[in-house]
Amino acid sequence: MDIYEMLTLIALGYVLKLVIKSEKPFDYLRFLTNDILLAFFVFGNVASKDLSYLLSIKTVFVYVFIIIGISLGFSYLYGRFALKNDPWAGALMVLSVYPNTAALGFPIASLFLKDITPAILYSTTNSLIVIPIVTFMAAHYSSGGASIRRSLEKALKFPPTGANLLALGLVIAGINLPNWFIEPIKTVGWWSIPLLIIYFGSRITLSRFELRKFLEVGTFRIGIPFIFVFLTLRRASPDVFYSVLVEASMPPAIAANAILAQYRLKAEEAISVTFVLTLIVIGLFIALKALL
Numbered sequence: 001m002d003i004y005e006m007l008t009l010i011a012l013g014y015v016l017k018l019v020i021k022s023e024k025p026f027d028y029l030r031f032l033t034n035d036i037l038l039a040f041f042v043f044g045n046v047a048s049k050d051l052s053y054l055l056s057i058k059t060v061f062v063y064v065f066i067i068i069g070i071s072l073g074f075s076y077l078y079g080r081f082a083l084k085n086d087p088w089a090g091a092l093m094v095l096s097v098y099p100n101t102a103a104l105g106f107p108i109a110s111l112f113l114k115d116i117t118p119a120i121l122y123s124t125t126n127s128l129i130v131i132p133i134v135t136f137m138a139a140h141y142s143s144g145g146a147s148i149r150r151s152l153e154k155a156l157k158f159p160p161t162g163a164n165l166l167a168l169g170l171v172i173a174g175i176n177l178p179n180w181f182i183e184p185i186k187t188v189g190w191w192s193i194p195l196l197i198i199y200f201g202s203r204i205t206l207s208r209f210e211l212r213k214f215l216e217v218g219t220f221r222i223g224i225p226f227i228f229v230f231l232t233l234r235r236a237s238p239d240v241f242y243s244v245l246v247e248a249s250m251p252p253a254i255a256a257n258a259i260l261a262q263y264r265l266k267a268e269e270a271i272s273v274t275f276v277l278t279l280i281v282i283g284l285f286i287a288l289k290a291l292l
Helices: 003-019 024-047 051-056 058-083 088-097 105-112 117-141 148-157 159-172 179-190 192-202 211-232 238-248 254-262 267-291
Strands: none
Touching (some): 003 192, 024 117, 024 159, 024 192, 058 088, 058 117, 058 211, 058 238, 088 117, 088 254, 105 117, 105 192, 105 267, 117 159, 179 192, 211 267, 254 267
């Protein structure tokens, strides 16, 4: 999939949202892609590798923790000293820490790489860590309550996360599944990518856009991680470098906006900022691809 196909699918999702007034078809689309097809995609790509491959990309796992620490640390300090008691401080931290590593990260990574397994491992590892973190933060800043244990259990029950852990277990145990079994799973799972992009297009809104909030989220979610990875990982192998660069620099996830909406924490502003940042990130990687 190239960048123009990606933009076409985003536009298609937006048009479908204008034509179809009911939310039910989009709820079904989200369930099909997130809970079923994405699980097939993750399992097929990870289970087809071996343990030596995972050990060769251990840098990917290290950078997951580094980028979370950077985004969380800088956004927290900014919120504490610049925003103080503004509820937007909590929303900013959630948006800064939780990137869109699947619906947008996988298609963009595929522009640079034939094998995006490192990007998949980055994404699933990142989600497993950040979901409890951002749920707790959203609850805290909205004066609600949340159980970190329940959030972690929910993350583990998310089918793509379970598929990733199962596949990793098979690889670590040295169990090689035959191609006649793996290849159909990967083929079916691939359809999660275009369908996720269409779903993202259906979520577009600019109802509460604010330039200051756009700059804040853009700095902590995209700018700082991109610069850090670009400067520190340029000498790594292309599959690791581009996977980490893409995944670490993605705009906020749709799920991050959903969590903010659940806790009534600046959700409309967050969705507007997320949409604009997504277009900018797509443009950023179009430019990077053109320069290569």
